[in-house]
Amino acid sequence: MADEVKMPVEGSHIMMFARSLLDDNPIYSDADYAAKSETGSIIAPPTFGRAVSQFDPDYHLRPRNGEKWFGSGKNPTGLDEPAPSTGGLHAEQHYEYHRHLKPGDQLTMTSKPGNTWEKQSKRAGLLKFTETIFEFHDQNGELVLTMRGVGVKTEKPVEQD
Template structure:
């Protein structure tokens, strides 16, 4: 079942700082007057920028420092979706992005997440491994699908012995 979603406003400063953190200084990420920026219809976001939406997600399970509604999660990483989980048995295994439409500064994205595929595989040291996908869609204010992000988490049956 998909979550209710939340809104993620795409801000010019966020885009510029994200691009700079990647050492990517192309004008399409910061300068609205550059011909390259005008050619793409305005300032656009770098690949993987949508991960910044976590700052806007209510009760983001991996951030135990922010104010939240209700008690914080018991374990870092506990929560819905394809995350690895706590107790030393889980990890983030993969992340895939499919880009459908450019995201521009000034867009407001609606972010929704739903479970994807689940499968199991026998492991050598931690017992059965359960893989699960979490599929997140980012749609702009016109309802256009811009990005689909698929996260794969894996959780082992028991903690791996050293």
């Protein structure tokens, strides 16, 4: 993730995000309903902040022009040998809401590294954890959302029971 990403919050994106969670709550799509509700407008679902990756020009988990993609095409991976490892998994995610996001917000996300640690696991070998802290400020410079993510790189794929 880039250190700073501009994220416009739009109603259609909120609607699609809520649909992807099969969340039919009209607060995410019906402006008339939302205007009469306690929030006064459409708001974003609680985990919407992670969609900031849509707006990161360098996001590594989106195919981009001129770069080889590691997913399958003609072959199981688009990268040259050696094939990549299992890559990272998501270990933890934390949100602190200073206010809820709404359409029209022009957010600036800044990220900074947090802690790193290691742990031995029976099912996936040595685990390497990396924490990142993301702060979202709105168009008025107010901190509206703090997000903290922890990723883990496993030594081998997680064994299944």
